[in-house]
Amino acid sequence: MSSNFSKKGCRGCYACVRVCPVDAIVIKGGQADILMDRCILCGRCSKACPQHYRVEKTSINSVKNFIKSGETVIASVAPSFASAFGKQSLKIPAVLRHLGFTHVEDSGITTKPIFDIYNAYANEKDNENYITSMCPTINHLIQKHYPELTNSIIPVVPPFISHGRFLKHKYGTDNKVVFIGPCVAKKTDATKEICVDEVITFYELQKWLQSENLNLEDFPIEPFDYIYKDKIIFPIAGETSDFIESKNPSKTVFCVNGIEDCKSVLNSIKNGKFENTFFEMNACNHGCLYGSDLDKDDRCFFEVKRDLINNKQKYIDLFQAKAVKNPYEDIALDVLLYKEYPPKPFKFEQPTEYEIKEILKTMGKTSRADELNCGSCGYKTCREKAIAVFNGIAEPSMCLPYMRSRAESLSNIICESSPNLIGLVDKDLMIIELNPAAESFFKIEKDEADGMPLGMYLDDQEFERVRTFRKNVRNEKITFEEYDNSTILQTIYWLEQNQMFLWLAVDITKDERAKEKLQTLKIETVEMAQQVIAKQMTVAQEIASLLGETTAETKITLTKLKNFILDDEEGKE
Structure with missing residues (x-):
């Protein structure tokens, strides 16, 4: 049986789980609730909650x-x-x-x-x-x-x-x-x-x-x-x-x-x-x-x-x-002062060792060395947490080191494998990190740009404007003559909470060069067509001229023939 613990605004910080002395907090779908059959009403969860939600109305x-x-x-x-x-x-x-x-x-x-x-x-x-x-x-x-x-x-x-x-x-x-x-x-x-x-x-x-x-x-x-x-x-x-x-x-x-x-x-x-x-x-x-x-x-x-x-x-x-x-x-x-205090036991079901290990695997813990027992989830040990998961009052995602490792792993995979150029720049316009695609674009070795001034590679004034006016830049076309006239579309975000810039860019050099080649081909085609048209006009004019001369000659000849025939008829008479 759970209590009416306020659900509005629960941020899944597990502060209530960490302070509960009897593991009476239930986490389902990232939402905290209270298992009243285990709760001893100590009030610690209310005080620990950063949202200041109180258990009792x-x-x-x-x-x-x-x-x-x-x-x-x-x-x-x-x-x-x-x-x-x-x-x-x-x-x-x-x-x-x-x-x-x-x-x-x-x-x-x-x-x-x-x-x-x-x-x-x-x-x-x-x-x-x-x-x-x-x-x-x-x-x-x-x-x-x-x-x-x-x-x-x-x-x-x-x-x-x-x-x-x-x-x-x-x-x-x-x-x-x-x-x-x-x-x-x-x-x-x-x-x-x-x-x-x-x-x-x-x-x-x-x-x-x-x-x-x-x-x-x-x-x-x-x-x-x-x-x-x-x-x-x-x-x-x-x-x-x-x-x-x-x-x-x-x-x-x-x-x-x-x-x-x-x-x-x-x-x-x-x-x-x-x-x-x-x-x-x-x-x-x-x-x-x-x-x-x-x-x-x-x-x-x-x-x-x-x-x-x-x-x-x-x-x-x-x-x-x-x-x-x-x-x-x-x-x-x-006045009666007597009162009995009968037992009200509520115990968790105990999973087998195999079931505990299988639950631990869902949290990325395949060996004893992975069981950090850091307590960030609210449980003293990873095994206690696994037992809570088995009993349906906790979730594997409550393991913060595992989720952080997973998130970092996924983000690293995305950044490392992305064909797009990605970079982080601090508020002092010093490069924090560039991903491999960006390093390849600027023709530098791995981690060579880390800690270097941004101005060595990009126009840092554009970054300053983004931070000053709080207006992000999106899909701005930039061409670098020093990098074989390579062209990118860059986006610059100022992350206020983190006090850093996120730089994203797409290398469109091949597309731009393909466009240039296509444009050249179009111009050459137009010129060739113009030449053909001009040549055809010349031929047409020459043919017309020849046809005109031939027609005139034919007319003269036929006229002479006509006159000859007429003169011959008159002589016979």
Whole structure:
């Protein structure tokens, strides 16, 4: 099953594939999509995408509709809000009320019951390993990719779900609860719960404020409905571990941050290298302070941590009356915190060694030496990529070294074998390369022209005009007296992006000489025809003259004969 990952404008750069820690990106027809059965909702693909396409759709309009309907809408704000809004985060309660939220609470006020359950598991004398369930991404990682370890997940809801359940218990199930936090994974988890009606991230809230032209500086500092006095600040990685260790647990306690380290530890647990250990696991480095949907600013982690601690203390100092030890203590026992995390395995089919080799051949890899394992396709090794191709989630064309080699090979074949003259010239009018046809035309040795001034062979002023006026030259006839009056039709392109010229030319010398020969033949033929006509006229005139003389003589003779006959008749009479 794939997600609604935006298809518009995907450039096939494989940035999302390279950052996905669980190979959940599908590439088909050059288009990236997400295999949700493998996805752990870490949000890395959204951040890596140069087109800035986000995996999850915004929920702002849905929340706006809650507010417009006149319903009671409660904002459950993750205590890591200081990581998104910095020193202005003290204004968040006021601005949320301005947007229309009826109640605004810090979701951290319900962590104490969860931490108490964690502590109970940390003190179990059963030699088992246990993993916190606060991070939805870690829960998905274990359920889908380490299903044999799901029994190690402590069966309790994450804090944002526990707060949602408390809110529904307190204000009624018909009222709307909107969680606002740093994490995209909570969006999917919320759809499976009836206690949280919608989730928006801090990033979405920032966009919402921008669309309303609201500036936090213009709002007063107001308190949440409750200020939790407990010293636990669970968004900071290690706070959970510190709490457990302060209770003298029976198990060894470790805090693990970042998906890579978490995967490494999970592999070790699976291989039996840990026992009787309690693990606090966070998918994001530094925990929720660097959540998956937070835009990083120029503050370092320690600045963010300082702001969070200072803000909490400032709230307590400013609003002592609102500060309580545990506002939900009286109803904690009535709200279910239990949650199971069943295994959801999804494994690739494993091809045979023969099938792997055949797939590798389609990527130009016929030997181990061809398997560069460069990772440009997003997979750690060429063999992992071949397995992905076998399972239909990757394509052979994703191998960039192979495609580059193929493209270069094809372009080289075209350039080397082309009868046309081809050249590349840099912006300083120095020759980068000429193909064999061009070298033969200019009667130079292989690579002799490389790095030489263009003016040695061609009129470089024409190239300057092309670049200056951004008007390419096409099919311009040039004759070279120094090269036996050879003639070409040249085309000059200025490649702005590459800052170089592409010179293409066709040698039409033979055609031009054939034309000249034909023209000469035509002229000679005309002259010969003229001579024949003149000679024929002379002959005609001579014949006419002879015919005239003969006719005159004949006339005289016949006249004499006539007169002789007439004279003879008269004598007889």
